Amino acid sequence: xxxxxxxxxxxxxxxxxxxxxxxxxxxxxxxxxxxxxxxxxxxxxxxxxxxxxxxxxxxxxxxxxxxxxxxxxxxxxxxxxxxxxxxxxxxxxxxxxxxxxxxxxxxxxxxxxxxxxxxxxxxxxxxxxxxxxxxxxxxxxxxxxxxxxxxxxxxxxxxxxxxxxxxxxxxxxxxxxxxxxxxxxxxxxxxxxxxxxxxxxxxxxxxxxxxxxxxxxxxxxxxxxxxxxxxxxxxxxxxxxxxxxxxxxxxxxxxxxxxxxxxxxxxxxxxxxxxxxxxx
Amino acid sequence: xxxxxxxxxxxxxxxxxxxxxxxxxxxxxxxxxxxxxxxxxxxxxxxxxxxxxxxxxxxxxxxxxxxxxxxxxxxxxxxxxxxxxxxxxxxxxxxxxxxxxxxxxxxxxxxxxxxxxxxxxxxxxxxxxxxxxxxxxxxxxxxxxxxxxxxxxxxxxxxxxxxxxxxxxxxxxxxxxxxxxxxxxxxxxxxxxxxxxxxxxxxxxxxxxxxxxxxxxxxxxxxxxxxxxxxxxxxxxxxxxxxxxxxxxxxxxxxxxxxxxxxxxxxxxxxx
Numbered sequence: 001x002x003x004x005x006x007x008x009x010x011x012x013x014x015x016x017x018x019x020x021x022x023x024x025x026x027x028x029x030x031x032x033x034x035x036x037x038x039x040x041x042x043x044x045x046x047x048x049x050x051x052x053x054x055x056x057x058x059x060x061x062x063x064x065x066x067x068x069x070x071x072x073x074x075x076x077x078x079x080x081x082x083x084x085x086x087x088x089x090x091x092x093x094x095x096x097x098x099x100x101x102x103x104x105x106x107x108x109x110x111x112x113x114x115x116x117x118x119x120x121x122x123x124x125x126x127x128x129x130x131x132x133x134x135x136x137x138x139x140x141x142x143x144x145x146x147x148x149x150x151x152x153x154x155x156x157x158x159x160x161x162x163x164x165x166x167x168x169x170x171x172x173x174x175x176x177x178x179x180x181x182x183x184x185x186x187x188x189x190x191x192x193x194x195x196x197x198x199x200x201x202x203x204x205x206x207x208x209x210x211x212x213x214x215x216x217x218x219x220x221x222x223x224x225x226x227x228x229x230x231x232x233x234x235x236x237x238x239x240x241x242x243x244x245x246x247x248x249x250x251x252x253x254x255x256x257x258x259x260x261x262x263x264x265x266x267x268x269x270x271x272x273x274x275x276x277x278x279x280x
Numbered sequence: 281x282x283x284x285x286x287x288x289x290x291x292x293x294x295x296x297x298x299x300x301x302x303x304x305x306x307x308x309x310x311x312x313x314x315x316x317x318x319x320x321x322x323x324x325x326x327x328x329x330x331x332x333x334x335x336x337x338x339x340x341x342x343x344x345x346x347x348x349x350x351x352x353x354x355x356x357x358x359x360x361x362x363x364x365x366x367x368x369x370x371x372x373x374x375x376x377x378x379x380x381x382x383x384x385x386x387x388x389x390x391x392x393x394x395x396x397x398x399x400x401x402x403x404x405x406x407x408x409x410x411x412x413x414x415x416x417x418x419x420x421x422x423x424x425x426x427x428x429x430x431x432x433x434x435x436x437x438x439x440x441x442x443x444x445x446x447x448x449x450x451x452x453x454x455x456x457x458x459x460x461x462x463x464x465x466x467x468x469x470x471x472x473x474x475x476x477x478x479x480x481x482x483x484x485x486x487x488x489x490x491x492x493x494x495x496x497x498x499x500x501x502x503x504x505x506x507x508x509x510x511x512x513x514x515x516x517x518x519x520x521x522x523x524x525x526x527x528x529x530x531x532x533x534x535x536x537x538x539x540x541x542x543x544x545x546x547x548x549x550x551x552x
Contacts, residue, residue, distance in 0.1 A: 184529070192369075193376035197531040200332070207329040208322045209313060209535040217533055240537045245375035245384065254533060 038089040043104065045073045046097030053097075060090040072101040072133070072275065079110070084122065084149065086115025092124045096132035098158065101275060109139035109168075112179065114146025123152045128224075130158035135271045140168040140258055145203060147179035155187040155223065157194070162224035163187070164274035166267055170258055171203040171215045178203025178215060187223045187248070194223045194246040214254040218263050222270040223248040230269070239263055290468045294459075295476050297483065301393030306386065307488030307550035308481050309334075309535050312542035316534075320493055324503050327482055331510045333532040334383070338456045339477040340518035340527050341374045343470045345460025347522045349407045363410035371414065371457055373524040378454075380536040382543045386552035390455040394462060402465035411453055411461045474515035482507045491549060 041059030045052060052073050056063040058080060066074040084090065096102045112120055128134050143149055155163055171178025181201045187194040206213055227249050239253040239262060251266040297303065308330065310323070318326060348370050352363030378384050398408055456477060463473035486500035521527065542552060
């Protein structure tokens with residue numbers, strides 16, 4: 001196996017002391033002890049002369065190396081503790097080096113619980129360098145009633161880089177209206193912005209034309225290339241496919257229950273196409 | 281030079297439904313919304329949701345386009361290439377915030393109507409020349425922000441394919457770009473152009489409703505008046521914006537889904 005791992009930061013189930021944050025938060029006006037600066041979960045993959053160099057750092061999520069087939073490194077992301085609670089500030093950094101390919105695998109979804117007046121943050125920053133590939137078929141993100149979540153995602157793609165990202169947002173557990181969720185997604189490609197989209201959702205205040213009465217937004221974003229031409233799914237329950245101006249597309253389905261199967265075919269196809277970019 | 285026209289008269293002129301821009305072909309998404317099951321009682325809430333999402337993006341884009349072209353033209357007022365480059369950046373940010381190709385096409389269609397108007401009323405204005413010089417085709421390819429050095433794509437590449445099947449192939453500037461440039465030509469303030477976009481959307485929905493459902497026009501006029509505080513609040517929120525990357529990006533997934541479905545709808549009254 002031509003696999004080398006940087007020492008010291010393997011995702012062993014060992015609690016590491018928090019490192020100083022690169023960017024400290026401004027001091028809170030409330031006289032409350034400062035929470036420790038969040039440690040970013042970091043997954044960094046590079047490929048040097050065929051050898052995968054993987055650097056994994058544990059934060060609120062613990063990354064585990066699954067395997068490397070010589071082309072794609074697979075890494076699992078597992079919650080390292082109870083998530084997502086009021087006051088939590090989860091940060092994930094993903095870096096795919098030039099020509100490398102990474103697939104992130106989640107074993108379970110995330111539930112943002114009632115924060116009892118405290119909000120939670122979930123921030124993911126992705127960089128895919130030239131010719132790199134990231135595939136992340138993420139599990140559902142459930143916002144329980146009472147939760148108040150800010151979720152930010154940035155993706156920067158180099159020349160010829162491709163990302164295929166799944167996002168399944170669910171307002172409320174079974175029988176719940178769901179809490180508040182503000183998402184901010186920004187994908188930049190080599191030619192400029194590819195997709196910039198914020199969603200402001202509140203399970204208690206459905207808006208016509210936004211989610212309407214739907215509780216679930218399931219989508220796959222392919223960025224850095226267009227999907228292969230093929231039969232467009234049609235009929236009731238079929239996803240809507242949005243062709244972006246820059247190379248990329250969004251397949252999206254709004255629903256009332258988590259029926260991820262509706263997008264499974266599209267997600268699988270697009271993720272394969274993302275990887276093929278790498279092979280070619 | 282033209283004699284100065286007051287902000288109030290300019291806004292009244294540009295917001296007038298009798299303006300020959302082809303706005304009567306538009307329902308601001310109302311027709312597909314009703315077709316998908318939006319209840320008529322929910323139209324005021326629909327208006328509010330649009331003002332918070334897609335209209336906010338359009339309105340802010342017009343404000344920033346106005347600023348970009350005036351700033352690009354510079355103190356001399358004639359630096360057209362700089363203004364063109366600035367407009368390209370704004371257009372790229374707008375397109376990334378408008379993921380539905382159907383909605384981008386509608387915006388271009390409306391943009392054409394306003395462009396015709398501007399060409400006649402402000403012929404020769406450098407702001408208009410800057411807009412006309414924005415290359416068409418894959419707009420994003422040279423639309424990188426400051427510091428980027430992405431090479432321009434081959435002109436016209438990627439135009440193949442029917443509308444809606446591919447994201448590319450822009451045939452004209454989007455409506456908020458044209459309105460921003462028109463505001464620059466006419467001397468309309470940022471808050472004026474922001475109000476124009478927002479009020480126009482509300483009026484478009486209200487008047488389209490009259491063609492789609494039997495209702496007393498006074499009812500829909502009441503909706504417009506009820507939405508006016510939200511129109512003003514939106515205009516105040518976005519009027520100060522100057523940076524394209526700071527444009528709001530609030531999305532409306534269901535609106536996009538309806539717009540895409542409407543492209544393939546038969547027996548429709550409105551094109552969007």
